Amino acid sequence: MNSSFLEDFKNAWGKPNNALAQIILINVIIFGALAVLYVFGKILGLEAIFGFVHDQFSIPPLFSDFILRPWTIITYAFAHSLDSIFHILFNMLIFYWFGQLIVEYLGNQKIISLYVLGALAGAVVYLLVYNFVPFYKEQAGFSGMVGASAAVYAVTVAAATLMPNYSFHLLFFGPVKIKYIAGFYILTSFLGSVGGNAGGNIAHMGGAAMGYFYIRQLQSGNDIGLWVISTMTFFKSFFVKQSRIKVTHKTERHQSTSSRTTTSSSTRTSVDQEEIDTILDKISKSGYESLSKSEKQKLFNASKK
Secondary structure, eight states, X not given: OOXXXXXXXXXXXXXXXXXXXXXXHHHHHHHHHHHHHHHHHHXXXXXXXXXXXXXXXXBOSSHHHHTTSTTHHHHGGGOOOSSOTHHHHHHHHHHHHHHHHHHHHHOHHHHHHHHHHHHHHHHHHHHHHHHHOHHHHTTOOSOOBOOSHHHHHHHHHHHHHHSTTOEEEETTTEEEEHHHHHHHHHHHHHHHXXXXXXXXXXXXXXXXXXXXXXXXXXXXTOOTTHHHHHHHHHHHTTTSOOOOXXXXXXXXXXXXHHHHHHHHHHHHHHHHHHHHHHHHHHHHHHOGGGSOHHHHHHHHHHHTO
């Protein structure tokens, strides 16, 4: 966590294992593109074009509208309100701070899984509430919702669940454990669930619940985000040229040796995973600071795989 915010942006697409900066960059690019379209739309009287494009990133509250643009269940999490730059600024800052912890201790792919799962969970809760809860059905007359907050809440709560006693130094407050920061965010969203931004706050809580559930499942040895990475890899294969693999036949002796090597490697991987699960359990119970130097090193090495 020593690299600066600006340094992470340099060569974002060229650097390996840099999903955190890439997700932030996608959000910034989309915000900038929509902002430019909005301004020129106003000047040239082309508001209808901006409205159409913006709708592709805005998830509507009613199922009848949602089924006409179902892709918004994920695209909404990469767009932000143009009314104030603070919407995207605060989301990306919080995502960066807590996302760094996830990447450092769980690896690059986990931040992608958490972001996508948090966005989906927030969208599902949002749709269910506005279509089945009478109090919210009466208020479903707005055009839609945008924002990465549900995904950001998933990352925030996941980090707080993984290492609750880890502290951030906050201005005017000094060191504050991240479990209290996450708790404060959840409380404010709960209170706001009956306010002017009820839909957004409901989505926040859906994302927060997913963040907690994801880490608990991971600590139980079940990675519920594997399908996210598999799907991303599948679509990426259409754009990245795959190297050809030369197939040759080996002798029976070589096959036997290879089989023993594979079995040994598989056993070692299983043991390594058990060690990592034990370390994660220790972090959950006693905090990251309770780890020994060797345990920290093992966790660091595992995050690079």
